[in-house]
Amino acid sequence: MANGQNAPKKLKAGEEATTESGVKIRMISPGKGKPIEKGDKIRVHYTGTLVDDRKFDSSRDKDQPFEFVVGMKQVIQGWDDAFVTLKGGDKALLTIPPDLGYGDTPMPKIPAGSWLVFDVEVLEVIKDFAPKQFDTKGHETSTSASGLSYTILEQGTGIKADKGKTVEVHYTGFLENGDIFDSSVLRGQPISFRLGAGMVIPGWDEGIAYLNAGGKALLSIPYELAYGEAGRPPVIPPKARLIFNVELVTVK
Incomplete structure (x- = not known):
């Protein structure tokens, strides 16, 4: 399920689900906002750790939410896969296998082949943000x-x-x-x-x-x-x- 469209969208607190691509999602606190779809722009807070709890990045530490357009390959594949299963206001824990993260490429504070764990909160969902094909009606x-x-x-x-x-x-x-x-x-x-x-x-x-x-x-x-x-x-x-x-x- 590379696009995550078949994963549950209404997990209750404490429930878990795994996308077909292999991202494990555990709901911490469900929100009441709009479901996230490919092409939506979202603002999120996140804290990223390795499986041994070593922190490698956090938007919360910088007090700067992160924005991206879902499904446009602006982030690691595991994020694109996971966020289309969430909605506005959700707080969740994402566990992402190496092939949906950085793979065999080492990153600052992230060794090659690392599983990644993200504590995320969806702050805002802006619907249909991605560009649409130009309307050519009336043009030759x-x-x-x-x-x-x-x-x-x-x-x-x-x-x-x-x-x-x-x-x-x-x-x-x-x-x-x-x-x-x-x-x-x-x-x-x-x-x-x-x-x-x-x-x-x-x-x-x-x-x-x-x-x-x-x-x-x-x-x-x-x-x-x-x-x-x-x-x-x-x-x-x-x-x-x-x-x-x-x-x-x-x-x-």
Whole structure:
């Protein structure tokens, strides 16, 4: 149950459940807030320890709650798996196996192969925070000779994105099933690259060049113009068509 959707959402105090991926969840104190779903932004307090009770991190010590968007791979897999079983106000203890934590990679205060224990409290749930695919209704979709499909939502009124120009782009990338695999919007930092220099996938070099600064488009990129037959496992499957919201922020 990699997405945790089949785990119990109404554990009582003291009850335990284990996700199919292997995260053990023990409810300390159930809350009364909204159930957490993939794409929600949440604020949590946490204290992380090893199984011998040695503390390695704590938002409580810093008096700074931690925020992330669930299911967007912004945190370890064990967190993404566990939090979709919780709701606002829940206090729980999460026990995460190494393969859903940091695996064989040592981290500060965390030896390689460590099980991780987190005492967590869900402070806030902000629903449907993750970006949605641009609505293309009422806009013409074109397909180029290369096979790239693109829908220009706003042409932009700034400098044309010509080959050799340096561009800044905000984007969100979707698989065909709607899952987000990457997003500069969620990171709050656009990507910068020189157009036509092979610094990005071919579908981007072609698609961004249809816009002016300030423009927005939806690109549907066949695998031949993306990551090819191999894809980029485990995030991007073989022969994957990729869908991108793109916003051309600047052209220099």
